[in-house]
Amino acid sequence: MKLCNRYTAFLLCAAAVCLLWAGCKKGFLDRGPQGSYTTDNYPYPEGAGPYDQYIFACYDVMRSYDVTVMPFVSATSIRSDDADKGSTPSDDGGNIQMDNFTLTPSNGLCNALWLGHFSLIDRANLVLWHIRNDQGLNAPEEAKVQAEAEAKFFRAYAYFMLVRLFGRVPLIDSTFTDPVGQANVPQSPPAAIYALIESDLQFAAANLPLNWEPRFIGRASKGAANGLLAKVYITQQKWAQAMAAAQQVIESGRYNLSTPYAKIFGEDGENSSESILEVQATATLNEKRTRGSQHASVQGVRGTGIWNLGWGFNSPSLLLEAAYETGDPRRERTILYAGGTSVWGEPVPAGLPNPRYNHKILSSPTMRNQILDNFSYWMNIRLLRYADVVLLYAEAANETGNTPEALAKLEMVRKRARGANNAILPQITETDKDLLRNIIRHERRVEMGMEYDRFFDLVRWGIAGPVLQAAGKNFVVGKHELLPIPQTQIDISKGVLTQNFGY
Template identity: 40%
Template structure:
């Protein structure tokens, strides 16, 4: 059984200037039985080891929060890419078309929601980092919980810096008005902050957990995420070193690609970090995720957003087993026996978000689907990309071919550095499509977002649309301390 870390207690904190600060949440030892919701003051909390555990659990629960995994996240990361269009039906959530077309403005509500969701998560981690050190408790457990908080904080900042560029760095709970309303740091400063958090987390986090704690951040998760952060900065030797560390930690590719995205395939031998989600009777919204609901087949399993493009379909080579596991077509019968109606509005849906109709839930559409954030296959592709950029062609071919062969494809026998670079970029697209929101950010870091996206009819402007506008609501709350990105 997967483990769920979710919020059961809401405590009010202040919305200060430009930073949306969230409340503390908790769950009990079983992660399954939920206490009734109530209210309390933060000063009444952080007194015991159990309080520390509950505070850390709330960080994980917040990862599933609407702003962090639904419309806002899908808009900035996936609908902006060449992998997907808005989907659903015309007029339903029409504001998402602005992300698809790159006509989005700073007043668009999903941008503000995304900002709020990420900083709410950062506030939860800062609550832990500020208060847990003073609790009398098992010191080894304390160190681990603080490391988990640093990992989650780094994850939120990685999302923010890729979407907005430089953002305010809030490294502790604000004590003054100035600390509560910081200006934007540079992109480089944000990346350095992320690297520091991940390095400190990796030094403490365990390689694995017992069955009761599966789903928490591990050393492999911290090292793998650090490799990804270095990838975005083209620090190739660092990427190579970090991925080789992860490759020696016991992870391996799941034999069948399709099995990864089944409910039974969650937290498997390939998984490095997943956002946990499972419906808990009596707690709709507390433990499950609307990531799957939002993208489920409209009129059958969900709302029908994030429609895979024909361009993505055509990107898969003949015989690539990943296509069937990624795209759910109108009229097909799934391996679980569900017939997708011929009359559903869209020709294609995200199969990685599919939950079989046999999985019943009292919460409406099925929402029991973990969100895969980092897998071993991506580590191999990062290793291949770094090796190739360092001129280590044979090593790069070995790693990329492990991914290709699992997909049922012939290995690449030889390639020039430039040819292999394009092969690896292509493999990232088809391996990770519609999964963890990387495609748009990959195009930006590769320096070809404008070329690729304009070819799909998008109104992408070079020098502007590589990042999103800072939400106007946050600029207003900051009384002008926050500045807008160029071109918006």
């Protein structure tokens, strides 16, 4: 109980400064920190819930370096054939091992991923502990159920990342009063982890709201739970369940593809009708970094002067560039070329350390000038888009033999991409199941380029070995689908945790 009390004190402080996933125009530089508590509105602001003071800490972790910044970018994108390490040859930080599959258990990025996602699980479990014990809040039952749904959503998200990254991980579904006890929980098989993920997301989908009021835009919703559940099912090749979960998102009426592709990723496209799960970040003249994320900065152009935008990691590969059909405008919005022009009309200098950068994380010069900062901590992180769910539905429909539905959903995405130019991206009419499977996979690659799904897609399709070997990577089938269990964590557990095969 002493540990729980220390957690409570910490989270009360964290809630006072954490950023909610809430949408506001980024030009309002004089706004206060969203989701903050004062003596006037404690224990919770009007319209919020009695458990938000603990739930907000989950959102705070989602913006953290370990969960959605360099370790995340490296493990999900740099490991794939869509990206190279980038930056400069001598700048490493563990990324060379990720890029070349020379990973060792001492890799710091692997340990950061482990710590970050288990921290999110701890925060979610603490919310559930407070719900069970009430702690004098006398909360109505509906508030408890909704808070439980939100906490379980976060726990499911964290475990879905962990099981795909590491395979066997400890299943921790309650708080520990003894930190040593938590360190000594043995690994559970992936099947058990997936069972918890599915159960948590089913509960979240049943009990989260379809929409939050404007002050809480961006909080986990019914659509986010169903969309993530669709991806969980399809990862396990549960085609019918994946199709049904994706259908819940499609039929909700909450999302559409009306936002032009070129607009989705800029500040003016944040929290659009395309957005299902989007980590919110903000900055002001006085708070340039503390309520934001370093996600864009680690990938930003590594240059000088006004083009000193970041570290330059995660450079789009020539293989990704070649994957686009002739004239596909998504390529120019995904890949920023040295010597080219940005989506904002800026001439990009030639002679940069890398010839290509991730265009989707480039902030606008207007915001850089307003904030008087180049490192883009205010840029939101898109984790789940509507087009992603539509393509998951198309994939599952094809696998279940529902060709018309697969083609219809595929066309939705291609139609938005082609816009008014009917000379490009013709409608797909292929009905052979095997050929259509490859077409849908290709469409996922170009639609979702540089958006952190490619490596996981290759693994779940069972083609990571030949594809990544053809890309020149040292990928070993049966080993490199997973990261090594961090040696630091094995040591802390005194050998309770065991290493993945091949490491």
